[in-house]
Amino acid sequence: MSALLTAERLELAYGEISACRDVSFHVDVGEIVTLIGANGAGKSTTLRAIAGALLPRTGAIRFRGEDITRLPSYERTGLGISLVPEGRHVFPFLTVRENLELGAFKYRKDGAKVHGLMGKIFDMFPRLHERARQKAGTLSGGEQQMLALGRAMMSEPHLICLDEPSLGLAPLVVQDIFRTIKAINAAGTSVLLVEQNARYALETASRGYVLQTGSIVASGNCATLRNDDRVRQAYLCEALTRTPRSGLSRSSAGSAHPGGGRRLHPRVPSTPRSPACGSPSSSIACSASAASPRPSGRRRARRWVRADAHHHGP
Ligand SMILES: Nc1ncnc2c1ncn2[C@@H]1O[C@H](COP(=O)(O)OP(=O)(O)OP(=O)(O)O)[C@@H](O)[C@H]1O
């Protein structure tokens, strides 16, 4: 397969604050590739760089062989890169139809084309069709996510970058969203999927990269990553527990998040991050401690995964 997008040794920073170091990955034509990691790992920062909202300090981004590192966002959209940002960011006071029209900005002089694209989006999301005249701000969270996806698809992208599409959605809606992502991919669009819901992400994508405090610490095909002890313990919340009869066995812990994968850290911006939250000062990711009701004293089995574990390389 040929590479569609290549990120080479990106160093990303906000002013003096470094967010990502030496980040390299690629997405081949037709692939779904996922970037997973805890809060503050640098997932959104990486997507911002791909979409052109953040200029890398060093490194390069190539799209279909062309160096786009310094290309402005709107030109990247023209080339076929589309971003669905974290939190969706639909225009609340515009209708569903108007939001979709904005997604087709590059075809604004071709009314028939926009009309045709809108028809395709309405076929994919009948719910949006029903609500075409409704203000986007009055839609449910799931409907807004569908609108954000639909708006991105209106530019007929070769690559769609999704930042946490499952964020804050009910389990059934999350399943719908991931089904839709697969359908979008099956119809020919490559996908770069950023997720905290590692279980769904690793089931949906073919390859993945694990980002931890700004660096890629593991990568590979998703089946391999799902069996990686560090990924299992830190992101799938599975623990190896010792039982009296059978010795070591695998148990699944904490499935508070849809799909059984536990969202590592709830989104409460005012809540200070725990040491396990992937904060820059922390070199550890989540443990399996949220398993069943908290055992007391020595029986409390905590397993931390160190960030300095081996780097598999892309
Ligand atoms: N606008 C900004 N200015 C300064 N620092 C920022 C800014 N945005 C993000 N950061 C920092 O960059 C690092 C990576 O943040 P980023 O938002 O990319 O993480 P993330 O993996 O997307 O996390 P989350 O899962 O919470 O969305 C964090 O340490 C964060 O505090």
Ligand SMILES: [Mg+2]
């Ligand atoms: Mg983010």
